[in-house]
Structure formats: C-alpha cells, structure tokens
Amino acid sequence: MNKITKFVILDILRNKIVIAYTLLLAVLSWSVFSLEDNSIKGILTLLNLVLLYVPLVAIIFSTIYVYNSSEFIELLISQPIKRKKIWLSLFSGLQLSLIVAFLVGAGIPIMCFAPLKLGGMLLLVGCIISAVFVSIAFLGAICTRDKAKGIGIAILLWLYFALLFDGLVLFLVFQFADYPIEHAMMVLTGFSPIDLARILILLQMDVSAMMGYTGAVFKEFFGTDTGFVITILVLCLWIAIPFMLSLRKFNRKDL
Numbered sequence: 001m002n003k004i005t006k007f008v009i010l011d012i013l014r015n016k017i018v019i020a021y022t023l024l025l026a027v028l029s030w031s032v033f034s035l036e037d038n039s040i041k042g043i044l045t046l047l048n049l050v051l052l053y054v055p056l057v058a059i060i061f062s063t064i065y066v067y068n069s070s071e072f073i074e075l076l077i078s079q080p081i082k083r084k085k086i087w088l089s090l091f092s093g094l095q096l097s098l099i100v101a102f103l104v105g106a107g108i109p110i111m112c113f114a115p116l117k118l119g120g121m122l123l124l125v126g127c128i129i130s131a132v133f134v135s136i137a138f139l140g141a142i143c144t145r146d147k148a149k150g151i152g153i154a155i156l157l158w159l160y161f162a163l164l165f166d167g168l169v170l171f172l173v174f175q176f177a178d179y180p181i182e183h184a185m186m187v188l189t190g191f192s193p194i195d196l197a198r199i200l201i202l203l204q205m206d207v208s209a210m211m212g213y214t215g216a217v218f219k220e221f222f223g224t225d226t227g228f229v230i231t232i233l234v235l236c237l238w239i240a241i242p243f244m245l246s247l248r249k250f251n252r253k254d255l
Contacts (some may be wrong), residue, residue: 004076004086008093009100012065018101021057025105033113040205043114043122046106047201050126051194054102055133056158062094062137063154067147087138087250091243095134099127121204125197132193132238133158139246142253165192193238196231 012018028049036042069090076086106126110119140153169188189195 002089004089005093005096008090009097012094012097013100017061018097021061022101022105024053025102026109029106029109033109039113039115040118043110043118043201043205046110047122047198050106050122051129051198052162054126054129055162055194058098058130058133059137059140059154059158060151061098062134063141063150064147065094066090066138066141067150083251084247087247091134091138095131098130098134102126102130118201118204121201125201128232128235128239129193129197132235132242135239135242135246139242139249142246142249161192161194165195169195190234193235196235200228200231 029046032045032049033039033042036045073086073090077083103123103126107123110122113119114122136157137154140157141150144150144153169185172188173185189199
C-alpha cells in the first residue's frame with residue numbers, strides 16, 4: 001500500500017498540471033497580499049479564490065486521473081492485492097499530492113503575511129476542501145465508465161457546491177423570511193462543505209456581525225469550541241462518506 005501511494009504521489013507531483021496549479025496559487029497569493037495593505041482584506045480575497053479554484057482543480061484533476069489510471073488499476077487488481085488497499089492508496093496519493101501543492105503554493109505567502117491563527121485556519125480549510133473534493137471525484141468517477149460523462153458529473157457537482165447551493169439557500173431565506181429558520185439554516189449549511197469552510201474563516205475574522213441575526217446565531221454555535229469541533233467532524237464526514245461509497249462500489253464493480 002505504501003509503495004502504491006508513494007508511486008502515485010511522485011507521479012502526480014511531476015505532473016505539469018499540478019506544477020502549474022502550484023505556481024498559480026503562489027502567484028495569486030503573493031499578488032493578493034502585495035496589493036492589499038490590510039492582511040485581513042487579503043485573507044478575504046484569497047478565501048474566495050481558494051473556495052472557488054481549489055475544489056475545481058481537485059475534483060476535475062482527480063476524476064481525470066482515475067480514468068487515465070484504469071489500466072494501472074486493472075494491473076494492480078491482477079496482483080494479490082486487496083481492492084481496498086488499491087483504492088485507498090490511490091485516494092491517499094491523490095489527496096496528499098494536492099494538499100502538498102496547495103501548501104507549497106499558498107502556504108508560504110499566507111504564513112508570511114497573515115496572522116498566525118487566521119492563516120493556519122485558512123491552510124487547514126484549504127487542505128480539508130482538497131480532500132473533500134478528491135473524495136467526491138472518486139465517487140463520481142466510479143459511478144460511470146464513460147470518461148466524458150464522469151468529467152461532466154464532476155463539473156456539475158462543482159457548480160452545485162460553489163454556486164448553485166448558495167442560490168438555493170438565498171431562495172429559501174427569502175421564501176421563509178417571516179419564520180425563525182436560523183437553526184434550520186445551520187443544519188442546511190452542513191450539506192455544503194464550501195459553506196462550512198467559509199463560515200469557519202469568517203467567524204475567525206469576527207465579521208459575523210455583517211451577517212445580521214443569522215450571523216449572531218452562527219457565531220453562537222460555530223464560534224464555540226464545541227461548534228468548531230462539530231464543524232470539522234462534519235467536513236471529515238464529507239471526506240469519509242463519499243470515499244466509503246466509492247470503495248463499496250469499487251469492490252463490487254467488474255472491471
């Protein structure tokens with residue numbers, strides 16, 4: 001298992017797309033902090049970029065990599081290696097590679113310019129979001145043999161979590177504005193890893209007052225140590241559940 005993971009990591013880190021992704025993150029991060037006199041404003045700008053581009057690269061690159069590795073996977077299956085170890089090794093190698101690329105590209109400027117606690121939280125969020133969308137990509141890729149269809153599913157999932165989910169939430173807020181739906185909103189937020197990550201960072205910056213009464217409710221729950229732990233656990237579930245579903249399907253799939 002360790003040999004397979006090591007092979008995947010070395011293979012991905014040499015990939016031109018991953019190198020370009022790392023350089024792009026570095027250029028964007030240094031540019032944002034260089035243009036902004038206030039590090040807090042720089043964090044806000046970089047947060048939006050991280051929550052938009054990191055999931056996009058993670059889900060599309062992972063989906064394509066799984067499809068391109070189909071012959072390699074078939075070769076491993078023909079060996080006396082359990083399918084669980086093969087799938088877990090591929091997943092570990094992919095997520096670790098993308099996390100390393102994120103930390104190298106964005107980590108250095110963030111730690112140089114941002115406050116330690118806030119910068120560390122942004123790096124943690126970026127790493128978790130990378131792992132979440134790699135897990136979702138594995139589930140989408142194993143559900144269909146058609147590469148074009150699989151990539152289409154990946155793009156649609158990214159559009160849903162990055163753009164459409166917020167629109168649906170705003171629609172519900174306007175429709176039920178006369179009702180006390182703040183606690184329901186907290187539950188609904190758990191269905192979007194990107195929104196959970198955004199809330200964690202915003203509450204660390206103490207700008208929840210800009211969110212009105214709903215922001216106060218979020219601050220009351222997510223701002224506590226218990227709320228923070230629960231939020232991290234929910235994000236971890238976003239990693240574990242799609243991966244376990246993909247593993248179950250991979251174990252039963254006739255390749």
